[in-house]
Amino acid sequence: MSGLRRLLFVLLWMTVSASAVSVQRFPPPEFENEYIIPTPVTPPPRSMTMEIVDTAVLAAALALGSWLALKKRSRKGIVLLSAACLAYFGFWRKGCICPIGAIGNVSLALFDADYAIPWTVTAFFFLPMIFTLFFGRSFCGSACPLGAVQDLVLLRPVRIPEWMEAPLRLLAWLYLSLAVLFAATASAFVICRYDPFVAFFRFSANPALWVMSFAMLVISILVGRPYCRFLCPYGVILRQIGRFSKFRVTITPDECIRCRLCENSCPFGAIDRPTVEWPRTEYARGRRRLLLFFGLLPVLIAGAAALGYAAGPKLAMTHPDVRLAKLVALEQSQAMKEPPDEIKAFRTTGQTAEALYREADRKQRQFAVGSTLVGGWMGLLAGVTLIQNSIFWRRSDYEARRSGCVACGRCFNACPPHRQWLKNKQDKTPGK
Amino acid sequence: MRRIWGVLLIKQTGKIHSAILTGLVLAVAVLAGVCAFFLFDAPGSNGSLGPEYSYDIEHYAKIDSALILYRQVGDPIRTGLTKTHAVTVDGQRQLYIAGDRTIVVYTAQGRRQKDIPLEGEPTCLHVDSDGALIVGLTDHIVFLENTGVVRNQWEPPAAGALLTSIAADKEDVFAADAVNKVVWRYNRKGEILNRLGQKDPDRNIPGIVIPSPYFDIAAYPDGLLRVVNPGRHWIEACTPDGHREWHWGISGIAVEGFSGCCNPVSLAVLPDGGFVTAEKGLVRVKVYDAEGEFVGVVAGPEQLGWIEPLRVCKTPEECKAKGFDVAADADGRIYILNTFNSTVMIFEKK
Numbered sequence: 001m002s003g004l005r006r007l008l009f010v011l012l013w014m015t016v017s018a019s020a021v022s023v024q025r026f027p028p029p030e031f032e033n034e035y036i037i038p039t040p041v042t043p044p045p046r047s048m049t050m051e052i053v054d055t056a057v058l059a060a061a062l063a064l065g066s067w068l069a070l071k072k073r074s075r076k077g078i079v080l081l082s083a084a085c086l087a088y089f090g091f092w093r094k095g096c097i098c099p100i101g102a103i104g105n106v107s108l109a110l111f112d113a114d115y116a117i118p119w120t121v122t123a124f125f126f127l128p129m130i131f132t133l134f135f136g137r138s139f140c141g142s143a144c145p146l147g148a149v150q151d152l153v154l155l156r157p158v159r160i161p162e163w164m165e166a167p168l169r170l171l172a173w174l175y176l177s178l179a180v181l182f183a184a185t186a187s188a189f190v191i192c193r194y195d196p197f198v199a200f201f202r203f204s205a206n207p208a209l210w211v212m213s214f215a216m217l218v219i220s221i222l223v224g225r226p227y228c229r230f231l232c233p234y235g236v237i238l239r240q241i242g243r244f245s246k247f248r249v250t251i252t253p254d255e256c257i258r259c260r261l262c263e264n265s266c267p268f269g270a271i272d273r274p275t276v277e278w279p280r281t282e283y284a285r286g287r288r289r290l291l292l293f294f295g296l297l298p299v300l301i302a303g304a305a306a307l308g309y310a311a312g313p314k315l316a317m318t319h320p321d322v323r324l325a326k327l328v329a330l331e332q333s334q335a336m337k338e339p340p341d342e343i344k345a346f347r348t349t350g351q352t353a354e355a356l357y358r359e360a361d362r363k364q365r366q367f368a369v370g371s372t373l374v375g376g377w378m379g380l381l382a383g384v385t386l387i388q389n390s391i392f393w394r395r396s397d398y399e400a401r402r403s404g405c406v407a408c409g410r411c412f413n414a415c416p417p418h419r420q421w422l423k424n425k426q427d428k429t430p431g432k
Numbered sequence: 433m434r435r436i437w438g439v440l441l442i443k444q445t446g447k448i449h450s451a452i453l454t455g456l457v458l459a460v461a462v463l464a465g466v467c468a469f470f471l472f473d474a475p476g477s478n479g480s481l482g483p484e485y486s487y488d489i490e491h492y493a494k495i496d497s498a499l500i501l502y503r504q505v506g507d508p509i510r511t512g513l514t515k516t517h518a519v520t521v522d523g524q525r526q527l528y529i530a531g532d533r534t535i536v537v538y539t540a541q542g543r544r545q546k547d548i549p550l551e552g553e554p555t556c557l558h559v560d561s562d563g564a565l566i567v568g569l570t571d572h573i574v575f576l577e578n579t580g581v582v583r584n585q586w587e588p589p590a591a592g593a594l595l596t597s598i599a600a601d602k603e604d605v606f607a608a609d610a611v612n613k614v615v616w617r618y619n620r621k622g623e624i625l626n627r628l629g630q631k632d633p634d635r636n637i638p639g640i641v642i643p644s645p646y647f648d649i650a651a652y653p654d655g656l657l658r659v660v661n662p663g664r665h666w667i668e669a670c671t672p673d674g675h676r677e678w679h680w681g682i683s684g685i686a687v688e689g690f691s692g693c694c695n696p697v698s699l700a701v702l703p704d705g706g707f708v709t710a711e712k713g714l715v716r717v718k719v720y721d722a723e724g725e726f727v728g729v730v731a732g733p734e735q736l737g738w739i740e741p742l743r744v745c746k747t748p749e750e751c752k753a754k755g756f757d758v759a760a761d762a763d764g765r766i767y768i769l770n771t772f773n774s775t776v777m778i779f780e781k782k
Contacts, residue, residue, distance in 0.1 A: 208469075211464055211468035212469060216461075216465060219462065219465070223458070
């Protein structure tokens with residue numbers, strides 16, 4: 001068993017061992033008066049049967065998507081499947097649950113023994129990973145509703161320069177790291193709150209989220225899958241797993257003839273071109289740059305960790321107890337004319353201010369450690385990105401990048417051997 | 433300005449400079465997204481809701497003096513108990529207060545007569561026609577002689593029962609169970625005959641809604657049991673075999689209604705057939721006639737010396753602790769047990 005597969009197994013075991021079936025703990029009162037209970041904006045809890053159905057649909061979509069991308073090599077099939085998943089997981093299931101948001105639940109389950117993660121969330125989190133490990137990122141290409149929206153609205157793709165790609169991808173790492181930090185400290189599930197397309201799925205959001213959603217939609221018309229490539233925290237995880245996938249999407253079903261026709265077929269910048277040998281002078285310059293970046297790595301890590309540490313108190317304000325403690329302290333210093341609702345509500349709990357301060361202090365310490373680690377981690381990633389870009393990678397063919405390819409099949413039809421392969425297949429079809 | 437845009441966007445050939453237009457659209461979209469991201473108050477850290485959302489009930493706490501038909505008699509009786517649950521009064525106007533692991537008995541003159549120790553915490557109390565005490569000890573009923581000697585003890589009616597009120601007539605004993613949301617009907621041997629209040633659409637019984645552990649009942653001279661349905665803000669009249677005959681009571685924060693998640697919390701029958709009710713949250717003790725028409729107020733927050741914040745309990749958790757209990761004697765005096773400070777206030781008609 002490879003190291004990555006072992007890690008996945010351990011993660012799966014840790015979360016499953018703390019999982020629970022979601023049940024209604026206390027029946028709501030049966031008020032029967034003129035009060036009209038408002039419709040919640042979040043989807044209601046699902047019955048056990050429907051949870052099983054959801055999981056089965058995801059598994060089926062992943063299996064079908066993998067088959068369409070690897071065996072059938074059908075872009076049309078992938079688009080249809082993607083649209084169906086958009087309808088099911090996006091508009092019907094209203095974007096919840098999804099593997100991307102499940103990062104928050106899994107993080108909390110790993111750090112808080114008292115949190116019982118629903119089994120469906122665990123299944124949704126691990127199923128795409130397992131499929132990616134074997135068949136590449138078929139989840140991104142076929143089953144993800146967010147990916148489907150971006151893929152379907154892409155009308156006029158603008159190519160992002162290669163030098164911008166890697167730094168922009170660091171945003172996704174930062175998002176993932178902060179999301180884990182916020183979830184692990186039981187502060188917030190930010191990935192769900194900032195879901196870029198949930199406003200469309202539910203036809204409901206506050207004005208700021210609507211603006212964000214429309215902005216993302218407009219960007220998606222011009223830039224291929226901007227959320228998947230530069231922000232998606234789950235995409236970052238799948239990218240890394242995709243590097244080790246057993247099977248993967250290839251541009252050509254046969255030998256690459258280096259016709260260059262596929263060169264511009266991928267709007268997501270996931271096709272690696274054949275490399276030409278660097279001139280001797282470039283090698284020497286590259287070596288010097290590599291040495292410099294290796295030397296710079298500890299500085300980057302330390303600097304970013306210090307930045308993370310400095311951001312800790314601000315990030316800690318995400319936790320409701322820390323915010324409440326600040327409010328209570330402010331009120332006790334008599335800097336407030338009228339106590340806000342939060343303080344009034346706090347008083348009715350009977351909890352003392354000292355107990356609240358202790359809890360807030362504990363959370364702030366957790367954030368100090370967590371944000372320092374996040375900072376250091378980001379510094380390391382920035383350094384690794386610099387080093388990676390300074391290394392000469394030898395390639396003789398056009399290849400779909402293992403990590404970056406979302407198995408959407410856009411490159412298939414640009415490849416003459418693929419078209420020939422299709423033709424041969426049709427010729428062999430009985431009755432033709 | 434138009435000229436600058438024209439120069440930027442229109443090529444010399446007269447065609448639109450699509451690269452610049454695309455760049456502009458992208459820049460605007462990214463900028464709007466970033467601004468919205470920082471304006472999006474996900475954790476709600478921008479502070480409280482505005483004043484338009486405040487729910488000020490102080491207005492309702494001030495009761496029109498013309499509606500107050502009762503006045504307090506003497507000083508409150510201080511029981512010295514730490515946790516009290518129930519008050520009742522017998523034919524001789526002897527007062528019984530159940531709390532801690534005791535029943536405290538006061539004479540009609542307000543002198544402490546005796547303390548009857550109990551094996552457990554009493555949650556409700558009834559004085560039988562022969563002077564015996566029927567006490568609910570959380571999940572089961574105990575019969576005591578007036579001297580405190582245990583006469584009989586019955587098994588809990590169901591697992592996890594919480595008995596919150598007892599009523600009795602010659603043949604039957606009724607016990608309100610707030611957990612199982614039913615009234616258990618026993619015969620005098622302690623056998624369960626039937627249960628009242630269980631949801632049954634076929635018999636037009638909507639079921640008892642009890643969001644917090646307050647569930648009171650009272651026997652009535654017409655032979656029908658009066659059962660408080662606190663979640664529905666009404667009082668039901670039921671036959672002993674469980675038929676619901678009618679109900680009275682309206683939801684509303686105004687003085688004639690019952691408000692919040694669950695009210696009234698307590699009920700007593702007056703000698704003229706009227707009713708006394710007690711509410712929690714927005715604390716009020718009020719009088720209704722035999723038909724359930726609002727008559728007047730015994731005491732509002734001011735008369736009860738209420739110093740806690742007044743509120744309408746939107747959730748049971750907000751008002752879980754402590755609701756007043758009420759009792760009435762043969763002369764129409766009303767006894768209010770303040771469970772916060774374990775005192776009893778006595779009111780009589782003006």
